[in-house]
Amino acid sequence: MAGANTSANTMLLNRGFVREPFLPDPARWNDVYDMLCGHCANKADCGLIEAMLAFAQGRTREWPENAWVTDLGTSATCLSYAPIRGETISRQRLDALAHTPDEALPHVCGGCAAKKGTEASVALHTQRDYRAAVRDQSEFTCHEDPENKRLCGGWCRAVQRKEV
Secondary structure, eight states: TTBOOOOOOOOGGGGOEEEOOOOOOGGGGGHHHHHHHHTTGGGGGGGGHHHHHHHTTTTTBBOOTEEEEETTTTTTEEEEEBOOOOOOOOOHHOOOOHHHHHSSOOOOOOOOOOOSHHHHHHHHHHHHHHHHHHHTTTTOOOOTOOOSOSBBBHHHHHHHHHHH
């Protein structure tokens, strides 16, 4: 993004990774929008899309602060992303989960958001979703389940620890 004023949006993270403004190819805008904005609680009131489009179209030389940036886990994230609050699971389900032996819980998959060092564990918006689901005790499903029905094994264990 030569010539863009991005210094305010460039930040050094641990392990030497630098977040920089993320401007997708024109053909990928809709996919990136769906991925980053489709599940965001701020979507209705967000002015970042219009500001990013203005930059992409050359109407401004300033990349909007807290907009889309590069990410370790998924190649891009939005610094303004806020998870949509899920429905809290019932007290009965929480009690059942709290008393479920570890071997009876869903397995923790190889790419689990709860497993340190995985792509999902370093993807900013995935971590925000995961932490919100643990905090709010709302369902978080395994990303390896194509039907999005199986609870995440890492989430089950985190909620279980929170309940005890």
